[in-house]
Amino acid sequence: MILEINHLNSFYGSSQILFDMNLKVDKTESVCILGRNGVGKSTTMKSIVGLLNPRNKSHIEGEINYCGKNLTGMSSYKIARQGIAYVPQGRHIFPTLSVKENLLIAQRKGVDGNNEWTIDKIYELFPRLKERETFKGGRLSGGEQQMLTIARGLMQNPRLLLLDEITEGLAPIIVNELKNVIQTLREQNVTILLAEQNVNFALGTSNRTYIIEKGTVVYEGETAAIPKEVLSKHLGL
Numbered sequence: 001m002i003l004e005i006n007h008l009n010s011f012y013g014s015s016q017i018l019f020d021m022n023l024k025v026d027k028t029e030s031v032c033i034l035g036r037n038g039v040g041k042s043t044t045m046k047s048i049v050g051l052l053n054p055r056n057k058s059h060i061e062g063e064i065n066y067c068g069k070n071l072t073g074m075s076s077y078k079i080a081r082q083g084i085a086y087v088p089q090g091r092h093i094f095p096t097l098s099v100k101e102n103l104l105i106a107q108r109k110g111v112d113g114n115n116e117w118t119i120d121k122i123y124e125l126f127p128r129l130k131e132r133e134t135f136k137g138g139r140l141s142g143g144e145q146q147m148l149t150i151a152r153g154l155m156q157n158p159r160l161l162l163l164d165e166i167t168e169g170l171a172p173i174i175v176n177e178l179k180n181v182i183q184t185l186r187e188q189n190v191t192i193l194l195a196e197q198n199v200n201f202a203l204g205t206s207n208r209t210y211i212i213e214k215g216t217v218v219y220e221g222e223t224a225a226i227p228k229e230v231l232s233k234h235l236g237l
């Protein structure tokens with residue numbers, strides 16, 4: 001097991017957002033946290049990477065086990081060093097640096113010395129980034145910027161890649177391109193945890209899904225076997 005979250009409660013100030021969340025990600029899985037606006041998807045991601053801490057007037061309770069270590073209470077800097085790459089919601093790139101510079105400053109060896117994700121391999125996966133190599137990040141389209149954020153995550157040679165709503169605000173044709181990218185990453189055995197509200201994207205990119213509502217898991221199972229009634233009940237389809 002790469003990640004195992006047990007009885008996670010997360011708080012901003014005194015307001016509790018996550019309630020007894022339980023979630024697992026096994027090696028080479030692609031797991032999706034699926035849910036509507038404001039249910040706690042990003043809070044789950046932030047809890048994992050140590051961004052809920054007293055400095056941010058927030059905290060977590062419970063256990064987040066990652067590769068045999070408990071991450072609870074560990075600093076976000078130290079957690080990143082354990083091989084978790086986090087792509088936050090909202091396409092954060094460096095707008096004044098070129099595409100190539102954005103990639104190079106993200107580059108680091110994996111925890112076990114793994115250096116598989118070279119810039120050439122990134123360009124194979126994202127030919128568009130190669131074409132735009134010298135462009136400033138800020139000149140890219142929304143879809144290209146999102147590709148760059150994913151590419152920056154991969155440049156860290158992660159053991160676990162967290163992707164928070166990478167489809168948000170993108171045209172269907174771009175969402176489809178991203179779906180192909182995730183499918184290719186799965187073929188290459190990259191372990192992924194996605195947060196999504198785009199159901200079709202979730203269905204096409206994950207093998208297991210946790211549906212969350214009001215900060216807690218209301219359904220979990222194989223993505224391909226989620227009953228239609230469940231999707232309509234929790235996601236309004």
Ligand SMILES: Nc1ncnc2c1ncn2[C@@H]1O[C@H](COP(=O)(O)OP(=O)(O)OP(=O)(O)O)[C@@H](O)[C@H]1O
Nearest residue numbers: 012017035036037038039040041042043044089197
């Ligand atoms: N910094 C914060 N301080 C206080 N409350 C917050 C903070 N960030 C998020 N919340 C609240 O926590 C709840 C869950 O937010 P979260 O961002 O985790 O949802 P989400 O599922 O990621 O939603 P979205 O699909 O809009 O990204 C919401 O009610 C939100 O208002």
Ligand SMILES: [Mg+2]
Nearest residue numbers: 041042089165
């Ligand atoms: Mg969110």
